[in-house]
Amino acid sequence: MRRAHATAALQFQVSGSGPDVWGWQGRTLGRRAGNCWLRVVSAAPDKAGGRLWEGTAAADTLVPRSVPRPRLRGVLDWTASDAAYRAELTEYVPVPAVTSGSPALSRDIALPDAWWSDLKTALATLAAVPTDRESVRQGWVDRNFRRFLGIDPVRVRETTTGHADLHWANVTGVPLVLLDWENWGRLPVGYDIGLLHAYTLAAPATAARIRQEFAHVLSTDAGRTGELVALAQLLQACARGVHPTLAPLIARRVEHLTGTPVPAP
Incomplete structure (x- = not known):
């Protein structure tokens, strides 16, 4: 290389x-x-x-x-x-990513209101981009939901165009820049924000800020579905040894959303 x-x-x-x-x-x-x-x-x-x-x-x-x-x-x-x-x-982007070496936050961070506004605007603009690129497929949901979430597969009924790898190593601080565009495409509504929120679970105040800023997405049925897809994919990564400290936090979030304990790995 x-x-x-x-x-x-x-x-x-x-x-x-x-x-x-x-x-x-x-x-x-x-x-x-x-x-x-x-x-x-x-x-x-x-x-x-x-x-x-x-x-x-x-x-x-x-x-x-x-x-x-x-x-x-x-x-x-x-x-x-x-x-x-x-x-x-x-x-070259001179502003560093929020995290380096890990996509997850390990502590709370303070980002200004304008940063959150810019993120919402960027994702809303991206959502309107027409594309036939599929970042998340129904077939994956059908095969993996019961294994990783312990629930029947959901039907993804509302999709949008998204980044598909939205985590803290792929966003900069001020000014906001979104990095790493290899996986972008159509995905369930709520997936991007659900993924970012999952990577923030070890930083409760920042996670609460995400839920506040994106309540219009996460509080909907479609947003909940997209978040569950993101959580299931992260639990698959955890089963392969990635993000070991994040796994119990993700499991707790799944149980909060579904009322069902996550199966033992």
Whole structure:
């Protein structure tokens, strides 16, 4: 991956600086490159392409500029003997993400009213973007709800366009910028906010602020459904050893919403 990153930097005529930032299971590698950010994605040659591969470029084309995000400067694809690569050169965001190294908050934070207003506006604008990209599918709900939530699968009846990976390592402080657009697409109403809220459960005052700001979503039947989908997907990740300290908090939230204890892992 480091060789691939160096290859992309040479092609884009930029120089990498600063620390390496690795993505899930080493699938991505990002690093600052002057006034840009250079990120390389890898996949097996027969797995390249598709929704995640094209997400950043699709967002740059289809999502309005009023939604705060890094602008794409260039894309480069190539295949080596053992892997396919996509390099994405985007503008560098000088404001750090709210968290680093973990998508979850471990303590309460103070964000100004304007930040929350900007987040609501950004998500409302994104919701109106037409796309056939599916970030969450009914089939996943049907297969996994009883296993992870202990309840019958729900029918997702209201969908919207969303970010699909809304957590604290993908949002900056002031000013707000939304990062990491590879997974955006159609998803249940309430999913994005339900996911962000779940990643905030260890910070009760900030979690309460989310419930206050987005009560118009989370308090509806559709919003509750979307939140349950987000919680189920997080419990699946917890079952794989991710977010161990968050798992009991998520289980408690599920029981609050459903009245049913979460099955033992």
